[in-house]
Amino acid sequence: MLGTLLLVILILVLVGAFPAWPYSRSWGYAPSGTIGIVLIIVLVLVLMGTI
Template sequence: MLGTILLILLILLLIGAFPAWPYSRSWGYAPSGTLGLIVVILVVLLVMGQI
């Protein structure tokens, strides 16, 4: 249950970190890339049954 809530929260953060505003375009994909990596690790852990 906690893993599912954490996954949903991280997906929302990933969508929020997408550089869509003019001031954040210079950031590149670093914020969303980092959150994407965390989401992938969390999904792998969920599939393996570790969480």
């Protein structure tokens, strides 16, 4: 239950960090890339049953 909730929250944060708005275009892909790496780590931990 906790792992699924954490995964959903991370996916929403990843979509929110996507640089599609004018004020965030200068950020590049750093915010979404960092959140993507965290998402992959959490996904692997959920699949392994650690979380």
